[in-house]
Amino acid sequence: MSAHDFRVLVVDDDPDMLRLLARMIEGEGMRADTVLDGDAALVHAMASPPDLLLLDVMLPGLDGFSVCERLKRDPATAMIPIVLVTALEDSASRVRGIRAGADDFLSKPVQREELIARVQTLRRLHETRLELEARRLASEVQRKETLRKAFGRYISPRLAERIIADLDDEGTPFQRGAQRVSVVALFADLRGFTRLTERTQVDEVVGLLNEYFAVITEAAYRHDGTIFSMAGDNLLTGFNVPFPQPDAGRRAWETAHDMARSVKPVLENWSARGGMATGVGFGLASGDAIIGNVGSPHYMNYTIIGDAVNIAARLVALAQPGELLASGPALHAAGAMAAGAQPRGKLALRGRSEAVDVYAVAL
Amino acid sequence: MNDADCKVKVARDLEDLIPVFMSNRRKELDTLRVALASADFEQLRQLGHRMKGVGNSYGFNHVSTLGKYIEDGARSGDRAGLAARIAEYAEYLSKVQIAYE
Numbered sequence: 001m002s003a004h005d006f007r008v009l010v011v012d013d014d015p016d017m018l019r020l021l022a023r024m025i026e027g028e029g030m031r032a033d034t035v036l037d038g039d040a041a042l043v044h045a046m047a048s049p050p051d052l053l054l055l056d057v058m059l060p061g062l063d064g065f066s067v068c069e070r071l072k073r074d075p076a077t078a079m080i081p082i083v084l085v086t087a088l089e090d091s092a093s094r095v096r097g098i099r100a101g102a103d104d105f106l107s108k109p110v111q112r113e114e115l116i117a118r119v120q121t122l123r124r125l126h127e128t129r130l131e132l133e134a135r136r137l138a139s140e141v142q143r144k145e146t147l148r149k150a151f152g153r154y155i156s157p158r159l160a161e162r163i164i165a166d167l168d169d170e171g172t173p174f175q176r177g178a179q180r181v182s183v184v185a186l187f188a189d190l191r192g193f194t195r196l197t198e199r200t201q202v203d204e205v206v207g208l209l210n211e212y213f214a215v216i217t218e219a220a221y222r223h224d225g226t227i228f229s230m231a232g233d234n235l236l237t238g239f240n241v242p243f244p245q246p247d248a249g250r251r252a253w254e255t256a257h258d259m260a261r262s263v264k265p266v267l268e269n270w271s272a273r274g275g276m277a278t279g280v281g282f283g284l285a286s287g288d289a290i291i292g293n294v295g296s297p298h299y300m301n302y303t304i305i306g307d308a309v310n311i312a313a314r315l316v317a318l319a320q321p322g323e324l325l326a327s328g329p330a331l332h333a334a335g336a337m338a339a340g341a342q343p344r345g346k347l348a349l350r351g352r353s354e355a356v357d358v359y360a361v362a363l
Numbered sequence: 364m365n366d367a368d369c370k371v372k373v374a375r376d377l378e379d380l381i382p383v384f385m386s387n388r389r390k391e392l393d394t395l396r397v398a399l400a401s402a403d404f405e406q407l408r409q410l411g412h413r414m415k416g417v418g419n420s421y422g423f424n425h426v427s428t429l430g431k432y433i434e435d436g437a438r439s440g441d442r443a444g445l446a447a448r449i450a451e452y453a454e455y456l457s458k459v460q461i462a463y464e
Contacts, residue, residue, distance in 0.1 A: 015387070016384050016421070017420065019383070020417075023376065023380060108419075109417075109419025
């Protein structure tokens with residue numbers, strides 16, 4: 001901050017004192033704003049917080065002590081250094097000023113050298129404080145960015161943001177515990193990958209999986225899906241969690257299409273290289289689920305558990321390569337997006353007593 | 364009040380403020396006279412207090428000296444003493460010589 005950018009609000013009911021103090025401030029290259037009473041000082045300081053306040057004590061309306069107290073009580077103005085200027089020599093007034101939060105005192109008659117020395121000292125302190133605050137903020141931003149990048153390699157960016165926000169709120173991510181929420185669960189599963197791995201060198205398998213997951217996770221993120229698990233060649237993406245998404249059904253449906261489209265060149269390349277045809281099957285279901293931390297204090301998994309997840313898992317197991325199987329509620333939640341889906345009738349799914357309406361679409 | 368009291372040195376960069384300052388002192392003198400005539404000791408005290416603060420700050424030490432006397436005189440209700448100090452203030456304002464440096 002240059003001297004000229006440093007703004008001092010001068011408050012005195014005597015116009016001659018006001019002009020004199022302003023002139024001394026301006027003589028040091030700083031900017032001086034002036035007001036004649038306590039109420040105007042309060043309004044001015046709150047509307048446009050100065051970098052320092054030179055405040056007379058004996059003022060019409062609100063006196064200097066009251067102005068000082070109010071400004072120091074308000075977090076927006078509490079950090080403004082205040083110098084009380086007074087002709088009162090008694091120590092009781094100084095004590096009252098200290099209790100009101102004054103940072104320094106100046107006695108009338110004002111000696112120019114003393115005034116400048118006090119203002120410059122407070123200015124340096126103020127600037128140091130601002131610099132430290134700016135460094136603290138920059139460091140905080142950097143810390144969050146590092147956390148976001150670190151988390152972002154393993155979980156969706158939105159989930160990472162949520163964890164970082166919760167760190168600020170409570171110190172521990174997701175302390176709020178489990179919640180029952182309506183979710184749309186989308187499973188994607190790579191078909192024929194086990195056979196492909198049998199014909200591939202071990203050290204190449206991870207590379208192939210990374211190639212596959214890179215494109216389908218990017219597709220999930222493009223539609224603001226949250227990835228909850230990645231196991232083997234299977235990916236679970238949730239919608240409407242942990243943040244509400246009124247169009248979660250449509251987003252999930254679009255995500256499946258996007259994943260199928262994006263993974264196609266990868267699979268074609270594999271096919272050309274290994275001579276083995278592969279494809280991705282999809283299972284989609286919506287309904288209530290529980291979202292929360294599952295595990296032990298040593299190993300936690302933030303995940304979704306419930307009927308919708310179970311149905312989507314069963315459906316993906318039945319889906320053919322390039323096929324999406326969706327439950328009735330998931331189809332209805334997708335709206336017009338799902339217009340081309342064909343009914344498969346009621347299917348009995350393993351572990352469920354009631355058959356489920358299933359719809360299929362080729363992707 | 365001696366001759367030295369009437370010779371005032373003022374910083375050069377304050378020169379343009381002095382005409383208004385002096386004009387306000389003359390208005391102040393009139394107000395002091397009115398306040399004394401009406402025995403308004405509270406106003407006399409406030410005016411004295413203000414003179415005490417502003418005089419020295421500009422380099423007019425005798426204004427501050429007189430201000431202190433007027434403030435104290437108003438507190439004690441010393442009407443004769445106040446009249447003498449106000450007369451001295453009038454004489455001072457008519458004689459004061461300002462040098463800018």
